[in-house]
Amino acid sequence: MAKYAMVVDLNRCQGCRACTEACKIENNTGQSMFWMHVFRFEDGEFPDTRMSFLPRPCQHCDNAPCVKVCPTGARFKREDGLVLTDPDRCIGCRYCELACPYGVNYFNWQTPEASQYSDVIDWDDPDIQSATGGLSPPYRNPDLDEEWGPEGRRTAGGNHDKGVMEKCTFCVQRVEQGNLPACVDTCPVTALRFGDISDADSPVSQFIRENETWHLLEEAGTEPSVFYVGGKPPSHSYKEVERPKARV
Amino acid sequence: MATQTNTQTSLLPQGVGRLTTTWKLAMAGSFLLFAVGVFAFVRELSTGMIETGMRNVGTMGGASWGLYITMVVYFIGVSFAGITIAALIRLFNLRHLRPIARFAELLTVVALILGALAIIVDLGQPLRGVVNLFRYARPQSPFFGTFSLVIAGYLVASLIYLYLGGRRDAAIMAHYPSRLQRFHRWWAAGYRDTPEERDRHRQTSFWLAVTIIPLLVIAHSTLGFVFGLQVGRPGWYGTLQAPAFVALAGVSGIGAIIIVGAVVRRIVHDKSRIDLDVFAALGKFLLAFLLVYLYFMSVELLTLLYATPEVEKQLSDALLLGEYAWIYWGSVALLVIPGLGLLWQAFKRRWNVGWLVAFGIAVNLAAIGKRYLIVVPSQTHGTLLPYEVGSYSPSWVEYGVVLGLLGLGALMIGTFVKVFPPIPLREDEEVMVDA
Numbered sequence: 001m002a003k004y005a006m007v008v009d010l011n012r013c014q015g016c017r018a019c020t021e022a023c024k025i026e027n028n029t030g031q032s033m034f035w036m037h038v039f040r041f042e043d044g045e046f047p048d049t050r051m052s053f054l055p056r057p058c059q060h061c062d063n064a065p066c067v068k069v070c071p072t073g074a075r076f077k078r079e080d081g082l083v084l085t086d087p088d089r090c091i092g093c094r095y096c097e098l099a100c101p102y103g104v105n106y107f108n109w110q111t112p113e114a115s116q117y118s119d120v121i122d123w124d125d126p127d128i129q130s131a132t133g134g135l136s137p138p139y140r141n142p143d144l145d146e147e148w149g150p151e152g153r154r155t156a157g158g159n160h161d162k163g164v165m166e167k168c169t170f171c172v173q174r175v176e177q178g179n180l181p182a183c184v185d186t187c188p189v190t191a192l193r194f195g196d197i198s199d200a201d202s203p204v205s206q207f208i209r210e211n212e213t214w215h216l217l218e219e220a221g222t223e224p225s226v227f228y229v230g231g232k233p234p235s236h237s238y239k240e241v242e243r244p245k246a247r248v
Numbered sequence: 249m250a251t252q253t254n255t256q257t258s259l260l261p262q263g264v265g266r267l268t269t270t271w272k273l274a275m276a277g278s279f280l281l282f283a284v285g286v287f288a289f290v291r292e293l294s295t296g297m298i299e300t301g302m303r304n305v306g307t308m309g310g311a312s313w314g315l316y317i318t319m320v321v322y323f324i325g326v327s328f329a330g331i332t333i334a335a336l337i338r339l340f341n342l343r344h345l346r347p348i349a350r351f352a353e354l355l356t357v358v359a360l361i362l363g364a365l366a367i368i369v370d371l372g373q374p375l376r377g378v379v380n381l382f383r384y385a386r387p388q389s390p391f392f393g394t395f396s397l398v399i400a401g402y403l404v405a406s407l408i409y410l411y412l413g414g415r416r417d418a419a420i421m422a423h424y425p426s427r428l429q430r431f432h433r434w435w436a437a438g439y440r441d442t443p444e445e446r447d448r449h450r451q452t453s454f455w456l457a458v459t460i461i462p463l464l465v466i467a468h469s470t471l472g473f474v475f476g477l478q479v480g481r482p483g484w485y486g487t488l489q490a491p492a493f494v495a496l497a498g499v500s501g502i503g504a505i506i507i508v509g510a511v512v513r514r515i516v517h518d519k520s521r522i523d524l525d526v527f528a529a530l531g532k533f534l535l536a537f538l539l540v541y542l543y544f545m546s547v548e549l550l551t552l553l554y555a556t557p558e559v560e561k562q563l564s565d566a567l568l569l570g571e572y573a574w575i576y577w578g579s580v581a582l583l584v585i586p587g588l589g590l591l592w593q594a595f596k597r598r599w600n601v602g603w604l605v606a607f608g609i610a611v612n613l614a615a616i617g618k619r620y621l622i623v624v625p626s627q628t629h630g631t632l633l634p635y636e637v638g639s640y641s642p643s644w645v646e647y648g649v650v651l652g653l654l655g656l657g658a659l660m661i662g663t664f665v666k667v668f669p670p671i672p673l674r675e676d677e678e679v680m681v682d683a
Contacts, residue, residue, distance in 0.1 A: 032308055033309050034463075037306075037307050038598070039633075039634075041634070053649070056633070064361060065479070065480055068388060068389070068392065069389050069391065069477075069478075070383065070386065070387065070389060071381055071385070071386055071389040071391035071392055071395070071396075072380040072383075072384040072385075073384050073386055074380075074384075079412065085497055086557070089380060089384060090372075090373065090467070091275065091371050091372070091373045091376050091377035091380050091381065092297075092371050092372020092373045093367075093370070093371055093372075093375070093391060094312045094313060094372070095389070095474075097305055097312045098305065098312060098313060098478065098480075098481060098627065099303065099478050099480055099481075100480055101480030101481070101632045101633075102306075102480075102632075102633060103304075103305050103306025103307065103631055103633060103635060105304065105305075106304055106308075107297070107304055108296070108372070109297045109298040109302075109303070109371065110295060110296035110297070110298040111296065152475060158451070162296045162372070163296065163297065163371070163372025163373045164372055164373060165372075175341070187525060190403060211476055214632070217480075217632050217633070219496055220479050220632065221479065222480075234633060234634050235558070236558050236634050237633070238634045239634075240635065241638055242309065246307040246308045247303060247308055247309060247310070247311060248298065248308075
């Protein structure tokens with residue numbers, strides 16, 4: 001059985017947020033939901049300030065606090081390491097969100113009315129029409145409604161039901177088909193890597209072996225599946241700058 | 249026919265079946281509140297929880313649990329004292345407190361129902377929640393204790409306790425011809441108050457009381473665990489959460505019993521049954537719980553001030569000096585002043601019902617404040633990753649639903665006292681009836 005992990009190379013990340021865009025387009029998430037969020041930090045006193053970036057997907061923890069607290073088992077851990085949500089079982093109590101130290105959970109406060117990009121992109125443009133197969137928002141990625149994995153549960157959270165929780169799925173719908181998650185596939189500087197760490201010869205295993213890695217909030221004991229290379233863990237002296245407009 | 253029924257019902261003791269104008273006005277007001285709550289909840293159901301003031305923790309800069317969960321914790325806290333006192337009366341045979349046993353149990357039942365409803369209104373999928381919380385129940389989740397256990401164990405046990413304790417009175421009441429006779433006969437269910445029956449009841453209630461006490465300590469501790477077990481939320485993680493929850497539950501619950509006791513005393517027009525001794529006993533109970541809670545609070549405060557990790561500092565600053573300071577210090581004042589007042593009354597051995605009711609109201613307001621401070625600031629100011637500080641203020645929908653729940657509670661208590669005597673009838677009541 002494969003065991004998936006992601007490696008974030010902070011030596012390469014330049015905070016372009018292409019991964020955030022790719023995630024939003026692939027998963028068609030609603031306004032102000034960022035399954036993949038990239039922090040842009042500023043540290044130090046002017047003029048000696050320093051910018052740093054930190055992509056924050058779901059950490060897909062091996063000791064996931066969200067899985068432990070879910071009262072109905074809607075949030076579960078798969079053998080291959082993915083932590084997923086069953087939107088048909090979730091009752092929307094939002095306990096997972098509060099148990100998670102990373103803040104990766106997003107609740108569907110309402111049925112999304114429009115895609116995040118509907119007012120930016122001209123959906124009637126023939127080029128865009130041919131790329132989207134004639135679909136315009138709010139459209140559905142049919143893969144997101146499939147039942148994935150041996151559990152046969154609808155886990156990709158693609159149709160964003162009102163009143164249930166959702167979060168990064170490591171793009172289960174792409175991984176199951178042998179593709180990389182959208183963020184990893186899109187990253188222009190290969191700051192994100194994804195693969196099977198149970199296979200010692202896989203590129204991602206080799207990369208982890210060759211580099212010093214750390215986890216986000218190691219002290220929380222969550223045993224994340226996301227490894228960070230380079231940089232250093234953010235402290236509370238960091239100021240977040242250039243935040244996305246995030247409140248609906 | 250109508251006049252005949254009226255004269256007949258007026259025979260019932262403790263004003264049962266007699267609808268006074270004050271009562272009608274109070275019930276109309278409560279119903280109005282309830283209607284507001286229903287309206288707000290329907291709004292929330294149809295548009296989604298976007299109607300509330302809650303938003304996601306983190307990038308969205310909100311709090312995902314707000315006023316609803318505050319009220320869940322508060323209501324379930326209030327439920328603690330009623331059944332505890334009723335069980336203690338049974339276990340230690342505290343005869344002079346017997347008159348308060350029934351409405352204390354009633355308060356527990358009502359508070360538990362309101363607590364469960366407050367959970368339901370907080371769910372994104374309320375109907376699915378009612379099914380799934382039992383169908384896929386996971387005892388590993390602390391949430392199990394606050395809903396599934398509370399409903400399936402605690403509420404059912406309290407209802408049975410209330411039912412058994414009332415059977416003798418129901419049998420007596422069934423002698424009176426009234427519109428409620430069928431109901432009283434149904435409650436009595438063939439009870440005839442023979443010595444064997446009385447004995448069997450005493451034994452059953454005793455063992456039920458023995459079972460309920462650990463059950464309720466477990467239920468209230470799991471409520472503390474909902475917060476106390478979360479490493480990822482500064483201000484929540486701690487061993488003290490569970491015992492402090494039980495202590496504050498005692499404070500707010502006994503405060504509520506004092507308030508309801510004063511109201512019931514007025515309704516039944518009989519001050520001899522709930523006399524000053526009963527209030528003195530409740531005042532001492534309240535004082536004891538209050539002192540324990542103030543001790544817990546001081547320990548917590550000292551720990552916070554003496555050695556504060558970086559993230560906890562951000563949280564404690566917001567609590568003690570920042571935007572939550574008025575709630576924090578307001579709640580502390582509403583706990584300390586009643587504490588001093590109770591000490592003074594205990595010292596002087598002069599108990600005043602008016603002051604006790606005022607203290608009861610004060611500690612209940614403080615309890616809501618303290619519950620709010622446990623739930624909300626850890627979300628807006630307690631993110632371990634350096635997200636921007638968030639904010640939360642309840643929307644009118646949340647206030648409306650909470651008012652509706654309070655109105656529903658008043659409706660339930662108000663209805664009960666008019667269909668059943670809120671104070672157990674005297675031992676010699678039956679003789680009186682036959683005469």
